[in-house]
Amino acid sequence: MKILFTFNKTIQIRMILNFISITGSAMVMPYAVVYFTNKIGAALTTITILVIGILSLLGYLIGGRFTDRIGRKKVILVSEVVSGICFLIISYFDSFDYFYALPIIIAFMIMYIFESAANPAYSALIIDASDEKNRSVIYTCFMWISNIAFAVGSVLGGFYFEKYSAVLFFIVGVSSILSAICTYYFIVDMYVNKIATKTSKENSIINKAPFSISATFASRIFLFLCVGILLLNLLSEQFPNYLSIRVVSNYPIGNISGFNMIGYLHLVDTLITVFAVGVILKVTTKLSEKGKLMIGLALFSLGYICLSYFIQPYFLLLGMILISIGRLIYYPTLQSITAKVIPEEMRGSHLSILGLLSAMGGMLSSLFILGMEYISESSITIIFICIGICIILNYYSAYKFIN
CATH class of the missing domain: 1.20.1250.20 (MFS general substrate transporter like domains)
Known part of the structure; x- marks a missing residue:
């Protein structure tokens, strides 16, 4: 490029x-x-x-x-x-x-x-x-x-x-x-x-200057970013955790084993990210920053909902396609917004908090592995829908304070 x-x-x-x-x-x-x-x-x-x-x-x-x-x-x-x-x-x-x-x-x-x-x-x-x-x-x-x-x-x-x-x-x-x-x-x-x-x-x-938690969280927009990154990673880390276990436990289907299906999903994600990035950039050029963020988050969330509800190979592949495209659209936009609102002299402190919450979201996602013993798959899908809606509403509300 x-x-x-x-x-x-x-x-x-x-x-x-x-x-x-x-x-x-x-x-x-x-x-x-x-x-x-x-x-x-x-x-x-x-x-x-x-x-x-x-x-x-x-x-x-x-x-x-x-x-x-x-x-x-x-x-x-x-x-x-x-x-x-x-x-x-x-x-x-x-x-x-x-x-x-x-x-x-x-x-x-x-x-x-x-x-x-x-x-x-x-x-x-x-x-x-x-x-x-x-x-x-x-x-x-x-x-x-x-x-x-x-x-x-x-x-x-x-x-x-x-x-x-x-x-x-x-x-x-x-x-x-x-x-x-x-x-x-x-x-x-x-x-x-x-x-x-x-x-x-x-x-x-x-x-x-001494480190101040209150100063770090003083900005309302930063609080929205913290909630958003926690929810995003709570959802995105489901694939290597709950969703992978779900796929393996519901397969084989035909000649495809659960591990084969996970491999295909990883392959689709990699291929789209590597080869479709130029197309995505060109298609979304005319969209506003807010438009790209909302569309990307919606596609990303919908993809995980598909993975949690359907089990047929074609629908799982469709879900991964939505996740990959959504991430290509929202991720760079969200990173750009984050960079814009964080004060220069406290970037390290703010970014470390976001990184910590990102890691916590990944750790919390493992709770779904325990939850699957007591909660039905359809109920977990409903939880995913709620998380997706919360993500979109959170960043929609956050955008009001960006300017």
């Missing part, structure tokens, strides 16, 4: 590093649960995942605060170096025939803390280096690149993780450290540069 070459140099470099990072993570992280289950058993794996999830939430908060205090670049550098070292430690201990559970688990925990801490810095860096005119397109390109990278990494991991996990962990560790080196030399932290131009008094206020 020619448009990629029109972006700020920082954006271009971040896209390249983002591709490398996601490719590396996709080679190992989707298989980490199976990896731990085979080594330490399901019970200890579950406890490990819960602890890692809690530490990740803590990482978001710490990263957001330091992103505003010391700048985006420093947080990214520290996070990528520490994450890289952790992957190298995991690779080293994984290379032995005996499984050294304690150092590997500790390394995973530290790595997740620092990776979570870097997320607000990554987001703030992109916002700093973009403007309202091209921000929506930039987020679309990032989503496009991320999906390609995830597909490539997943395929490589599927072929090589079982026999060469130590090698893959080593590759991810080295790539993380190389990413930090590239960030150090080639990426400009525009936020730090802006701080440097202020008076020493203003600089002191920005960097030494």
